[in-house]
Amino acid sequence: MGQDTIEGHCLCGAVQIALSSPSGHIEVCQCDMCRRWSGAFYPAVTGESFAITGEDAIGTYQSSEWAERAFCAKCGSGLWYRFLPTGKRSFLAGLFSDADNYPVEKEIFCDEAPVWCKLDSDHPRQTGAEVIAEARAAGFTFD
Numbered sequence: 001m002g003q004d005t006i007e008g009h010c011l012c013g014a015v016q017i018a019l020s021s022p023s024g025h026i027e028v029c030q031c032d033m034c035r036r037w038s039g040a041f042y043p044a045v046t047g048e049s050f051a052i053t054g055e056d057a058i059g060t061y062q063s064s065e066w067a068e069r070a071f072c073a074k075c076g077s078g079l080w081y082r083f084l085p086t087g088k089r090s091f092l093a094g095l096f097s098d099a100d101n102y103p104v105e106k107e108i109f110c111d112e113a114p115v116w117c118k119l120d121s122d123h124p125r126q127t128g129a130e131v132i133a134e135a136r137a138a139g140f141t142f143d
Contacts, residue, residue: 006098029081
C-alpha cells in the first residue's frame, strides 16, 4: 500500500481531502450514471478514514435511492460517491496525485462501457447484473 495518508483537492483547492490508509488501487465504475457524472468512467479510491476541509464549498446530489455524489460548488470538481445504505465513500482518484500509479483492481458495470472507455489492463470485470446480484446477496435492495 505504501503511504499512510494521501492528500488531494478539487480543481480550485477550496475542498481538500486527506485519505488515511488508502487502498493502493483503483476500482473503476462504467455505469451510465458514473459516466454522466465524471465525463468518462468513475475511478474510485478508498481508505480507512478521511478528513475534509472546505465543507462550505461542497454540494451534494442524491443520484438514486442508494447513492449520493458530492462536488465542489465553486469549481464543479467531482469529489466522492457515497453508498447510502452503508455510508461508505469512495473518492475520485484524480483528486490525489499520489494515486497516479495505483493499478486498477476491478472494473464494474463493464457491460455499459462505451468503446472509447474500454480499459486494456488485465483486471477482474463484472457486469451490472453481477454487481447487483452480489449486492442483493449481501442484503442490499435497490427497488
